[in-house]
Amino acid sequence: MPLLARMLASPLFVEVRRGAVDNLATLLEERRISNGGRVLVAVGASQGEAIWARIAEGLPNATVFTVPDASLASAGLLQEALGAHGYDAVVGIGGGRTLDVAKYAATRAAVPMVAVATNLAHDGICSPVASLEHPHGKGSYGVAMPLGVVVDLDYVRAAPPRLVRAGIGDALSNLSAIADWELAAAERGEHIDGLAVAFARSAAEALLHHPDGIESDEFLGVLAEALVLSGMAMSVAGTSRPCSGACHEILHAVDELFPGTADHGELAGIGALFATYLRGDEVLLERLATTLTRHGLPRTPAEVGLSAEQFARAVEHAPRTRPDRYTILEHLALEPAPLRAAVEAYAARLA
Numbered sequence: 394m395p396l397l398a399r400m401l402a403s404p405l406f407v408e409v410r411r412g413a414v415d416n417l418a419t420l421l422e423e424r425r426i427s428n429g430g431r432v433l434v435a436v437g438a439s440q441g442e443a444i445w446a447r448i449a450e451g452l453p454n455a456t457v458f459t460v461p462d463a464s465l466a467s468a469g470l471l472q473e474a475l476g477a478h479g480y481d482a483v484v485g486i487g488g489g490r491t492l493d494v495a496k497y498a499a500t501r502a503a504v505p506m507v508a509v510a511t512n513l514a515h516d517g518i519c520s521p522v523a524s525l526e527h528p529h530g531k532g533s534y535g536v537a538m539p540l541g542v543v544v545d546l547d548y549v550r551a552a553p554p555r556l557v558r559a560g561i562g563d564a565l566s567n568l569s570a571i572a573d574w575e576l577a578a579a580e581r582g583e584h585i586d587g588l589a590v591a592f593a594r595s596a597a598e599a600l601l602h603h604p605d606g607i608e609s610d611e612f613l614g615v616l617a618e619a620l621v622l623s624g625m626a627m628s629v630a631g632t633s634r635p636c637s638g639a640c641h642e643i644l645h646a647v648d649e650l651f652p653g654t655a656d657h658g659e660l661a662g663i664g665a666l667f668a669t670y671l672r673g674d675e676v677l678l679e680r681l682a683t684t685l686t687r688h689g690l691p692r693t694p695a696e697v698g699l700s701a702e703q704f705a706r707a708v709e710h711a712p713r714t715r716p717d718r719y720t721i722l723e724h725l726a727l728e729p730a731p732l733r734a735a736v737e738a739y740a741a742r743l744a
Contacts, residue, residue, distance in 0.1 A: 401588075402628050404519060407542045409617045411610065414444055414509060414545040417484070418451035426505060426540060427481035430454045435471055435495040437487030440511040440548055444486050455484075463490030464526045471498035480504060482540070488512050488556075489657075492539075493523040500536040508539040512552040513560040513616050515657045518542060519624030522633055530649065538628050544617045546610055555656065557607045557616075561688050562662025564600055564619040565681055566640040567593040567626070569665035572672060573638030573720040581719055589630035596622040601684050639671075639720035640664035642711035647699070649714070650707050655697040662690050663697065667708070670739045671721045682743060693740045701740060705733040 405424050408416070421427045430452040436445050437460050445457055458474050461467055471494060475483065483502075485495030486509040499506035500523075510518045517524065523536045549557060571590055577583040596619035605612035626635040633641075643664035647654050654660070662685050669678045682692055691697050694704035709732055712722050727735060 401625075402521075402538050403625055404538065404542050404621070405540050407519075407544075407618075407621055409542075409544040409546070409614050411546045413543050414448060414548070417448055417507075417509065417543060420541065420543070421452075421482070421484075421507070424541065426507065429481070431478075431480055432456075432482045432484050432507075433458055433471075433475055433478075433480045434484045434486060435460050435491060435498075437491035437511075440551065441487035441491055444509065444511065444545075444548065456480075460487065460491045460494045462526070463493055463524070465497075465532075468494045468497040468501075468523075468525060471495065472501050475499070475502040475504055482507055484509060485539075486511065488552075489515055489517040489524075493517055493525055493536075496536040496539065497523040497525060497534055505540040506537070507541040507543065509543045509545070510617075511545070511548045512556045513544070513549055513613065513620060514552075514556040515560055515563040515661075516620045516623035516627075516636060518544070518617075519621040520633075520636075521624070521628045531645075533633070538624065542621055546613050549613055549617075554607060555659075557613070558688050558690055559656040559658030560616055560620055561600055561658065562660075562665075562685065562690050563636075563658035564616070564623055565597050565684060566638075566661040566665035567597040567623060567636050568677060568681065569640045569668045570634070570636050570638035572674065572677070573640075573668065573718075574634050576672075576721060576724060577719040580724060583719065586630045586635070589626045589635040592622045592626035592629060593635035596620070596626070601680060606688060634718075637715075638718070639668035639711065639722045642714050642718065642720060642722060643667065643708055645714040646707040646711040647704075650710060651699065651703060654699060655691065659691055659697060663692060663694065666692055666743070667704075667736070667739055668721050670742065671725060671735065692743050694736070695740065701733065701736045705729070705736045708732060708736065 483499040644660035
């Protein structure tokens with residue numbers, strides 16, 4: 394009987410600790426990514442440039458590219474820079490926007506990419522998706538997973554606490570996304586990848602059951618690992634399905650209709666809570682709400698400055714952000730009046 398197996402894409406290394414960035418040049422050499430340090434370093438403003446100043450001496454053959462924004466245009470410029478010389482790899486240093494630009498450009502140029510994350514705001518650290526702006530809005534693009542991931546907890550601690558907490562909301566929303574995937578399987582026969590679900594669920598459950606908060610290095614390590622696992626779940630599935638359901642439809646709708654309302658992870662947490670409420674899963678609703686409260690994350694539209702009417706408009710618009718996706722929103726297909734009533738009842742439930 395033949396032995397069947399599948400090969401899984403994963404980073405060559407994941408380094409999560411204090412002072413991890415100081416070892417970057419050695420990691421690139423030991424992992425045979427770049428023996429001579431001939432890499433293009435893409436940095437964001439503030440922390441990205443500060444980190445480069447700290448490690449530049451160890452990478453004398455590197456070239457620096459400053460990423461101005463998270464747009465397709467910026468990614469195109471970085472891709473063009475990659476084509477000008479024979480670089481061994483791209484090293485993206487910064488937050489999610491910088492890493493998304495670096496992932497997209499590296500993929501299009503067929504060059505390996507190493508992600509050096511300066512915050513833990515969402516699961517884009519290791520995901521096979523880049524979210525980039527274009528003249529008509531924002532799009533999600535398939536990209537190669539980073540070859541290596543470095544998270545220096547010293548820099549994570551220097552980031553605004555709100556950004557770090559946001560990553561908790563993004564990881565927890567996996568549980569709602571999985572429930573939506575299971576609903577799509579029951580209603581439309583959609584295939585579920587059990588291994589992808591295992592990765593995504595493990596990431597969320599690790600945070601649900603951890604007693605500490607972002608003041609703890611141990612917790613930050615667990616959060617970083619959860620975000621990496623979420624990225625691997627999407628890679629295994631070949632889709633963002635295990636980490637993106639109604640929760641992310643809602644957050645994308647809020648971003649489109651009311652830009653600047655809140656961070657990605659904060660909106661993912663609220664979206665997951667509301668979707669769970671619509672599914673009538675009181676056990677999961679209570680677990681998610683308790684964890685978000687413990688970490689000081691918003692749970693209701695009012696906590697991010699949205700009225701019930703505005704949030705209802707976003708939920709109504711949400712299915713249009715992912716026309717191919719079937720979630721509790723598409724399943725219920727609520728008309729405006731009952732949808733507004735559901736939002737008000739949800740807010741009252743969590744008051």
